[in-house]
Amino acid sequence: MRLSSLLHLYRVRLRARAMQELLAVAGIAVGVGLMFAALVANTSLLGAQRELAEGTVGKARLLVVARGPEGLDKRLVPKVRRIDGVAAVSTMLIVPATVLGPAGERSVLLVSGDMRLARNAGVLVRRFTRQVGGPRVLGVHALAMTAPLAAGLGVDLGTVVRLEASSHSVDVPVGAELRRNDYGELVDSPFVLAPLPFAQRVSDMHGRISRILLIVRPGHEAAVRRALRTLARGANVERGDSDAAAFERAAVPMTRTTAVFSVFAAFIGFLFAFTAVLLTVPQRRRFIADLRMAGHEPWVTLELLLFDALALGVAGSLLGLLGGYLVIHHLLEIVPSILTYAFPIGERVSVRWQSVATAVAAGVVAACCAVLLPLRGALARGGATAHGRHSGFGPGAGVAALGSAALAIAAWLIARAPQATTLSFSLLTASLLVLLPSILRLATAAFEALTRTLRTPVPTLASLELRSRATRTRAVALASTAAIAVYATVGLEGSHADLRRGLLAAATAADVNGDVWVTFPGATNAFATVPFPVHAGTLARLRAR
Amino acid sequence: MLEIEQLVKHFRTGGADVVRALDGLSLSIAPDELVALYGPSGTGKTTLLNIVAALLTPDRGRVCVGGRDVTALSAREAARYRRLELGYVSQSLDLLPGVSAIDNAALKLFDMRIGVREAHRRVASLMERLGIGGRLTHRAEELSHGERQRVLIARALATGPRLVLADEPTGSLDTARSREVLTLLARVCHEDGVAALLATHDPQAAGFADRTHVLQDGRLLDPAATALPD
Numbered sequence A: 001m002r003l004s005s006l007l008h009l010y011r012v013r014l015r016a017r018a019m020q021e022l023l024a025v026a027g028i029a030v031g032v033g034l035m036f037a038a039l040v041a042n043t044s045l046l047g048a049q050r051e052l053a054e055g056t057v058g059k060a061r062l063l064v065v066a067r068g069p070e071g072l073d074k075r076l077v078p079k080v081r082r083i084d085g086v087a088a089v090s091t092m093l094i095v096p097a098t099v100l101g102p103a104g105e106r107s108v109l110l111v112s113g114d115m116r117l118a119r120n121a122g123v124l125v126r127r128f129t130r131q132v133g134g135p136r137v138l139g140v141h142a143l144a145m146t147a148p149l150a151a152g153l154g155v156d157l158g159t160v161v162r163l164e165a166s167s168h169s170v171d172v173p174v175g176a177e178l179r180r181n182d183y184g185e186l187v188d189s190p191f192v193l194a195p196l197p198f199a200q201r202v203s204d205m206h207g208r209i210s211r212i213l214l215i216v217r218p219g220h221e222a223a224v225r226r227a228l229r230t231l232a233r234g235a236n237v238e239r240g241d242s243d244a245a246a247f248e249r250a251a252v253p254m255t256r257t258t259a260v261f262s263v264f265a266a267f268i269g270f271l272f273a274f275t276a277v278l279l280t281v282p283q284r285r286r287f288i289a290d291l292r293m294a295g296h297e298p299w300v301t302l303e304l305l306l307f308d309a310l311a312l313g314v315a316g317s318l319l320g321l322l323g324g325y326l327v328i329h330h331l332l333e334i335v336p337s338i339l340t341y342a343f344p345i346g347e348r349v350s351v352r353w354q355s356v357a358t359a360v361a362a363g364v365v366a367a368c369c370a371v372l373l374p375l376r377g378a379l380a381r382g383g384a385t386a387h388g389r390h391s392g393f394g395p396g397a398g399v400a401a402l403g404s405a406a407l408a409i410a411a412w413l414i415a416r417a418p419q420a421t422t423l424s425f426s427l428l429t430a431s432l433l434v435l436l437p438s439i440l441r442l443a444t445a446a447f448e449a450l451t452r453t454l455r456t457p458v459p460t461l462a463s464l465e466l467r468s469r470a471t472r473t474r475a476v477a478l479a480s481t482a483a484i485a486v487y488a489t490v491g492l493e494g495s496h497a498d499l500r501r502g503l504l505a506a507a508t509a510a511d512v513n514g515d516v517w518v519t520f521p522g523a524t525n526a527f528a529t530v531p532f533p534v535h536a537g538t539l540a541r542l543r544a545r
Numbered sequence B: 001m002l003e004i005e006q007l008v009k010h011f012r013t014g015g016a017d018v019v020r021a022l023d024g025l026s027l028s029i030a031p032d033e034l035v036a037l038y039g040p041s042g043t044g045k046t047t048l049l050n051i052v053a054a055l056l057t058p059d060r061g062r063v064c065v066g067g068r069d070v071t072a073l074s075a076r077e078a079a080r081y082r083r084l085e086l087g088y089v090s091q092s093l094d095l096l097p098g099v100s101a102i103d104n105a106a107l108k109l110f111d112m113r114i115g116v117r118e119a120h121r122r123v124a125s126l127m128e129r130l131g132i133g134g135r136l137t138h139r140a141e142e143l144s145h146g147e148r149q150r151v152l153i154a155r156a157l158a159t160g161p162r163l164v165l166a167d168e169p170t171g172s173l174d175t176a177r178s179r180e181v182l183t184l185l186a187r188v189c190h191e192d193g194v195a196a197l198l199a200t201h202d203p204q205a206a207g208f209a210d211r212t213h214v215l216q217d218g219r220l221l222d223p224a225a226t227a228l229p230d
Helices: A001-058 A078-081 A123-131 A135-139 A147-153 A180-188 A198-201 A219-231 A243-252 A250-277 A283-291 A298-330 A351-373 A396-415 A421-451 A458-465 A468-509 A536-544 B045-052 B075-084 B101-105 B109-113 B115-129 B145-157 B176-194
Strands: A061-068 A086-101 A104-113 A142-146 A160-165 A168-178 A191-193 A212-214 A235-239 B002-012 B019-028 B036-040 B060-065 B086-089 B162-165 B195-199 B211-216
Touching: A001 A283, A001 A298, A001 A351, A001 B101, A001 B109, A078 A212, A086 A198, A086 A298, A086 B115, A104 A147, A104 A198, A123 A180, A123 B145, A123 B162, A135 A351, A135 A421, A142 A147, A147 A168, A160 A198, A168 A198, A180 A536, A191 B109, A219 A235, A283 A351, A298 A351, A298 B075, A396 A421, A421 A458, B002 B045, B019 B195, B036 B109, B036 B176, B045 B060, B045 B195, B060 B145, B075 B086, B086 B145, B101 B109, B101 B115, B101 B145, B109 B115, B109 B176, B115 B145, B145 B162, B145 B176, B162 B176, B176 B195
Parallel strands: A104 A191, A142 A168, B036 B195, B036 B211, B086 B162, B162 B195
Antiparallel strands: A061 A212, A061 A235, A086 A104, A086 A160, A086 A212, A142 A191, A160 A168, B002 B019, B002 B060
């Protein structure tokens, strides 16, 4: 069919069902928006940490990381450099700190490194040193901070800020600003860069470093790893991406939450859109019958309905993307506060094309399913004519058996493989959609049998209402939504309970010997303190209280 | 023009019950002939029309239109046959809601690669001839029953078919409107040389046909032995 004819037919038919179409668009928009927000929250959370880790570590395949806050002795570095298979070595000191400016204060990571880091490190350090004039910048006593951080603190280039780390509090100028044009979304991560000697001084880490980065020649990784274990007994030998991996492990409950939320949002949106589009089913069924009687070939009918679905899906999806973006920026907490105590995570939003494509595809598929529903069985010869009957609503025995099997597998996955949340969730949803119509039909039959002897028309009218297509559709939608909400709540609560139990155990183990903790200024996490000198007089005053 | 030979169509209604909708029916219609098929509801009239329209396949027998057996057509051929060679006027007066009379009438033409404007031009002259030229842009809801039926007739005739099937076309109309519609149908049939098969349970409607057959239990009764009620 000509595009002009398609557009004309769509436009003239739209007038009669504008309100229903608007409802359907709204339904799809809600689903797409929620799903998009959940996906973006997930990728933002994990992507920010991984980019920061890769931005600092760069090409390093192995890391030697200090086990405690006292760090590593810098004299270890020449020995590491001499290991066969090591191509390059650089050192870093990363300590928690607080930066105070005129407009407020922020907890950050104070990142510093030696001259070699400028060549071997990740894009963050390399771009920074290139931008401000080569490796010698690491010898300057000034801070480099991200533009959003500087804006948050109310400082500009050259402004003196206060830096608190360990027991020290020093004033230091802002020597460079890292801008989004050069560093992308990395600038949303909360860190400052400083020269190594300066960072060692303010953090009481003289002659100490927190990690050694190694670039290893191909094929030597295992041998280097073995040699490091012997050489650096007081340190952990880890993969270059260990920080990001640790964060991903810690964020499992959150990522599981967002995964479930994505599916849940998609399902809710689908049901909303589906129910809204069902309002137009009689009209579309009439239209299909008219097209058939008028002699239009099946693919023309399909073409017309797909055009309907595409218009509906694209409009709903675009609206949903807009809504989702607003939700992300104004309503969602991208970074759970519980994780900010242990990881340097910025409030950045990372919108990837995969998230957009997934959300839009879900919207269009929902629209296609709902719009093409009246096509079921309508095009076959001998199928429903303009005034013909429609086949029953419930599934056959084979489909019911498949639904039961899917339910059993979902139950097994929930019990035995809780990490497979998305799969179990999808199976549960599919099985419910397949089985609920049969269950409702059985319940209706049981109701009829039980009320057969009553001498009142009320049960008969009620069972007629129960048997109606609209009631069953609503009942299936409501029951599925409720069942999935219960499952999602139980699953999410389980994940959060695991996290809480773990944190509680760690906290109990740490503070079993003390009622009050004293930390250095600016420390936001009592479990990640670094050593700091305490005067004897201070301790005596504390004891006296 | 239309040759129906020994047509059989049975339906199972659950269990061993069988409804013999058509049981060896034979009939032929010449071009420009209007034939009425009279019988009460449930005697197989709509089944026969659906088989002639290639919407249903018979259990046995043949339906030849212009010498071609339409019961053996593929789905695509059947659709093309319905669009180009057949006009079908149903008893329902349902037009596409919210859509103008001219768009409703031009529904068959939208897939003919002629564009919307040309489709409107072709169908407008037909609607003029059917007496609804002044109602082209009125929406379906704004038309009277008689006007809706005329729009459906215009839709059926839009592609210049050789055969028109009309299933209770006056079922929803009052006597005056029925008379108008049937007169119109007979005139188009004779003027344009179109063969028409009219299924009706209204003896008044059957009176407009050139020939009337009575359908009972899936068979045509002997015309000489039957008389239509007044």
